[in-house]
Amino acid sequence: MATVADTPSGAAPARGGERKRATRPLEALNFFMADMQAGIGPFLGVFLQQRGWTAGPIGSVMTAGGVAGMLMTVPAGAFIDHTEKKRLVVIVTGICTVMASFLILFSQAGWVVTVSQVATAIAGAAIGPAVTGMTLGIVRQKGFNAQNGRNQAWNHAGNMVGAGLSGYLGWRFGMPAIFYLAAVFGVLAITSVLMIPEKAIDHRAARGLEKGDDDGADGGQAEGFRALLRNRPMLALAAALACFHLGNGAMLPLYGLAVVGAGKGNAAIFTAETVVVAQAVMIVAALVATRMSAGRGYWLVLLISFAALPVRGALAGTFIEHWGVWPVQALDGIGAGLQSVAVPGLVACLLNGTGRVNVGQGAVMTVQGVGASLSPAIGGWLAQELGYHVAFYILGSFALVSVALWVVFAGVVREACATAQA
Secondary structure (H helix, E strand, O other): OOOHHHOOOOOOOOOHHHHHHHHHHHHHHHHHHHHHHOOOHHHHHHHHHOOOOOHHHHHHHHHHHHHHHHHHHHHHHHHHHHOOOHHHHHHHHHHHHHHHHHHHHHOOOHHHHHHHHHHHHHHHHHHHHHHHHHHHHHHHHHHHHHHHHHHHHHHHHHHHHHHHHHHHHHHHHOOHHHHHHHHHHHHHHHHHHHOOOHHHOOOOHHHOOOHHHOOOOOOOOOOOOHHHHOOHHHHHHHHHHHHHHHHHOOHHHHHHHHHHHOOOOOHHHHHHHHHHHHHHHHHHHHHHHHHHHHHHOHHHHHHHHHHHHHHHHHHHHHOOOHHHHHHHHHHHHHHHHHHHHHHHHHHHHHOOOOOOHHHHHHHHHHHHHHHHHHHHHHHHHHHHHHOHHHHHHHHHHHHHHHHHHHHHOHHHHHHHHHOOOO
16 A cells, blocks of 8 residues: 555555554644743743843844744745655754754843744744644544644643743753753654654645545645635634734733732742643643534634633733732633634634645734734833733733624634534
């Protein structure tokens, strides 16, 4: 029997046994890549704050990384659609992420930090679509919703464990220990991806082309990028996510800066708590989203996720206290946990049969990245000029636009969401 590696189109289907052997290391990859993927991640703000940086410049370098990642998501998705070296993409980008993060240890000069964040964001833009593509190629469209839910639960668990260990190591040995932990997780992520059998990945299914989608001598022609622009539910989704992330992107690092800056928490411990609380809730939210989307579709799941941010902003602006991490980050867990399952699931459903699933994932990530990349700069300068309280209120209010968009376009989106039921 020919395998994926034997055929240029990657059309040969994986057998059930190969598929089963691939899902365990796939879940392990999602667990270990969580701490590796973003480098120092949410600890960057307090790390730079300890070295004399203020909120405005911190937000600006984070925005520089966000813009770079945003510009790369569609090209990265297109590359993932066409390449059969998806495992290699994860390995190379993971190594680059860890190396880029280590740059900050040696120098906190503005240009060094900016280059590190840009490199980390570019690498991160490729890892997400690569793992999504591998998942779709292993379990196909029919099994994607359930497997993606498990992937996200493991990913959030990895974030939670990584943040907890980072907080302890940062408190016990200093902030540099966090970088070394990210490197260890990177090695384990690479080991996990190497354990995924290459022949278990159907590279045609990975881009949204199943057996019945054959068209032409090579077994199928992928639709052009215009297919994305013609899809009204995709446009509504992207716009709502852009507004949501415009408010959400800065919330976690800014809340850490606010509490630590007020002397109400240890930098490493409190930052770890913000991540652990959110990720613990995300695990449950991801599993709930998997079940809810299977029975009710994705529209309601996303509506709840959008509605969580205004409440979170109001709480963050009212209670800048150490204990505030619990309600503020629990709401973050609800919003992000629901979206981590609903967004890729809905995109995969909407673009099934086009051969542009990963381009679509990248396109949505690009549009929402516009909001996410601008958020740290907006939040940082708002906090510096108007204070943290006002900054949180304004950031939370952006998601009201997301809620309004999602309700206005409910008729367009709900029909598409209904077809996504497992």
